[in-house]
Amino acid sequence: MPLIRQTAIGDNANFVSIIATHLEIDAPMVRIALYVCPQTVLSSLGMADDALRLANQLAGERLFEVSRLSADGQPVDLGSAQLRVDGDLRLADGADLLLIPATGSAIERTLNGNPELLAWLATRPASQQLASLCSSACLLAAAGVLDGRRATTHWALAGAFRQRFPRVNLQVDELFTEDGNRFCSGGAQAGLDLCLHLIAWHGGDWLAERVAGALVFERGRGRQSRFAPLLPELLLEDGLIAPLLRWLQQHHAQAIDLPRLARQANCSTRTLLRRFKAATGLTPNDYLQRLRISAAQSALRNPARSLEQVAAQVGYADRATFAKLFKQLCGETPGAFRKRLTRHPATTHNPL
The missing domain is CATH 1.10.10.60 (Homeodomain-like)
Known part of the structure; x- marks a missing residue:
């Protein structure tokens, strides 16, 4: 568990200085790679990116080194925007955690559109953390890294997911799951529940609580089934x-x-x-x-x-x-x- 020192924030135009006390956290920097593909839901990517960068602001240091990558390192056309990235999949080799934002497409379309990622995922050691938000759990499942593990996805995909990936122990009621170094979230805003869990994992629960407060978000919201x-x-x-x-x-x-x-x-x-x-x-x-x-x-x-x-x-x-x-x-x-x-x-x- 990282050590936390609480100090006062000075006067600052940044809204973070208004809503929280400053936390100095003695923890090693965590390298997080956000994978972007044409099927990526921009709001899901932004939600994860914002939560991690806000955690850095509240921690008073660069606790999370966040990068964006694509299969080939080229900008990704998301339909409504062209998104620049920091590199290709080789950048993820040195990451502590690869996080895949939600994909808004049907399962087969998502899988067919990301052969490079599937090949890369299949080679990952058990020690590397892999996380999926919402519908992107299908990518982890297709690569075999969720076989025999607990996982979740958007409640509306449960039937198709079970049929396509029978070796995965799907827990669709859960807002997020953790099984070893494999993390999955349920639908939409459940992705923020998982991001906060990962922030707590690496930076401490207190930091996650501060991030949740800054985002006006209630942690511990129960089960995904209550929304579905x-x-x-x-x-x-x-x-x-x-x-x-x-x-x-x-x-x-x-x-x-x-x-x-x-x-x-x-x-x-x-x-x-x-x-x-x-x-x-x-x-x-x-x-x-x-x-x-x-x-x-x-x-x-x-x-x-x-x-x-x-x-x-x-x-x-x-x-x-x-x-x-x-x-x-x-x-x-x-x-x-x-x-x-x-x-x-x-x-x-x-x-x-």
Whole structure:
């Protein structure tokens, strides 16, 4: 754990001097390479870059040496901007951490567009830290560096990710995962959760807290599942399961068991279980419970409805069962979720 000395910041026009005390941190400089490709989401790159550079300002020293690189060292056309970089992939050989911002493309397009990175990743030793934000986890997975490891990605890609990378232990509920020197974040703003975790890893938790405060960001926000409606059936390629998910969306409050679902899908229960798990990563019952809790999140936005009424509306006969499942899946009670809505009414849902 790095040593931290706290001192006062002098008068400075920089806003950092206003919102934080100065931290002098005795820690070696960490070299971080940000990989940029045509599929890179500019806001994800900027979020990571800003958090790391802000950490340097608050630390009062260059704790993180941040560079940007591309496969060939040439500027990258991001559509809305031409982004200059500091070098090619050889620059990453000497980095302590390679961080890949989110890629806004479908999995196959991202993989097909980055053969040089995949080849480089496949040669990485276990001692080198590799991190992905949001959808870019597919690049680490395709290179094999997540095999047998816990990982996460954007919740909307979970089904396709599981089908494409069955050797990865996908934990889509998590905002971020850490397994050895492999780090992954969930969707969108979960990338900042991971960046703060990496700042804490190298610079100490106190520094991460100061960066979060400067960015007006709440750490420890629970699970990704509390932000996500379930996997849109349009993202599924299974012609048996996608229509069934649409049917469940309309009938989730009813009494539903496996035989009824099998009849609805016109298949055996054994086939249903196998195909459903392959398509969604969940059993039918687990999916149904998540669907009900997702519906409950929407219903809780109406303050006129009691928790008992919300529970009944989404298919639960008693409030206790509803509350237990809600906390299990969302990381907070229905009451706490509703209270948070009144504090942050515009930030409770994070669509793809």
